[in-house]
Amino acid sequence: MLRKVIALAALGLALTAGPAAAATHPEHPHQLGWSFQGPFGKFDKAQLQRGYKVYREVCASCHAMNLMYFRNLGQKGGPFFDEKYPNPNDNPYVKALAAEIQVNDIDSETGDTIQRPATSADRFPSPFPNEAAARASNGGAMPPDLSVIIKARHDGPNYVYSVLTGYANPPPGLTVAPGQFYNPYYPGDLAAYWKGDHHSVPKGGFIGMPPPLGTGKVTFDDGAPSTVAQQAKDVTAFLTWASEPKMEERKAFGLAAMIYLLLFTVLLWFSYKRIWRNVAH
Numbered sequence: 648m649l650r651k652v653i654a655l656a657a658l659g660l661a662l663t664a665g666p667a668a669a670a671t672h673p674e675h676p677h678q679l680g681w682s683f684q685g686p687f688g689k690f691d692k693a694q695l696q697r698g699y700k701v702y703r704e705v706c707a708s709c710h711a712m713n714l715m716y717f718r719n720l721g722q723k724g725g726p727f728f729d730e731k732y733p734n735p736n737d738n739p740y741v742k743a744l745a746a747e748i749q750v751n752d753i754d755s756e757t758g759d760t761i762q763r764p765a766t767s768a769d770r771f772p773s774p775f776p777n778e779a780a781a782r783a784s785n786g787g788a789m790p791p792d793l794s795v796i797i798k799a800r801h802d803g804p805n806y807v808y809s810v811l812t813g814y815a816n817p818p819p820g821l822t823v824a825p826g827q828f829y830n831p832y833y834p835g836d837l838a839a840y841w842k843g844d845h846h847s848v849p850k851g852g853f854i855g856m857p858p859p860l861g862t863g864k865v866t867f868d869d870g871a872p873s874t875v876a877q878q879a880k881d882v883t884a885f886l887t888w889a890s891e892p893k894m895e896e897r898k899a900f901g902l903a904a905m906i907y908l909l910l911f912t913v914l915l916w917f918s919y920k921r922i923w924r925n926v927a928h
């Protein structure tokens with residue numbers, strides 16, 4: 648009986664160890680300092696505004712953000728929040744940003760599909776009508792929805808920044824299929840495409856996204872330099888905010904709760920001392 652158990656355990660180990668040993672690990676992401684890190688972290692509003700511009704002008708042609716409405720841009724903590732307009736639907740800047748974008752609608756008289764400028768109450772429109780169309784335009788790869796991508800990836804902000812800035816020339820000996828790009832920060836297993844020594848398989852993987860950023864690709868309204876690193880940082884900050892728009896409130900609440908608990912502990916300690924003052928124990 649015992650032998651059987653041991654044999655089964657060994658078989659289990661062998662089965663699980665096999666594929667894991669074959670895969671290479673991607674390069675560890677760059678560790679950047681972000682304004683929103685740590686218990687006191689806050690979003691940098693100017694950075695979120697630049698990041699929205701990068702998303703809108705570059706990423707939105709391939710990636711949807713289905714959980715976002717234009718009004719979210721003007722809510723408390725959002726990139727375009729203005730105290731004068733506590734209701735973001737009244738915020739003229741948000742309205743103007745929405746109106747720059749066309750969305751599909753139905754003509755209520757004729758029932759025909761029409762296009763009209765978006766309002767603050769509209770969702771961000773998807774660049775493709777469905778997944779098949781999205782894949783057909785991207786060589787078979789599916790650009791994922793970016794609404795919560797930062798939460799969906801380990802070390803999200805550093806990972807997304809590193810993928811965006813990490814495209815590299817494939818090392819000689821690595822065969823890259825058309826429509827694919829070598830990226831050391833993107834997970835994958837390149838062993839099958841590698842002609843060199845099997846102990847030195849390059850790290851990373853092939854990604855079906857052409858390098859989206861480039862120097863000068865977006866003109867920042869605040870005069871920030873339009874480098875690839877700047878664009879990548881800003882769009883990552885924007886995506887982080889989109890993944891958790893209430894982060895600042897959560898952290899402020901956590902801090903208040905900690906202070907309250909601390910005061911409560913001190914009070915409790917003194918009342919304990921007082922109650923037991925004349926009691927031998």
Ligand code: HEC
Nearest residue numbers: 705706709785788789790791796807853854855856859882
């Ligand atoms: C030309 C279309 C296109 C543009 C523009 C584009 N992407 Fe992509 N992106 C893709 C495709 C396709 C994939 C899926 C790649 C794959 O599955 O190999 C992808 C994947 C990703 C991923 C997923 C990585 C993962 O771990 O799954 C992230 C993050 C991403 N893109 C962010 C961005 C950002 C940010 C921008 C704007 C700066 C952008 N993309 C612009 C097509 C695009």
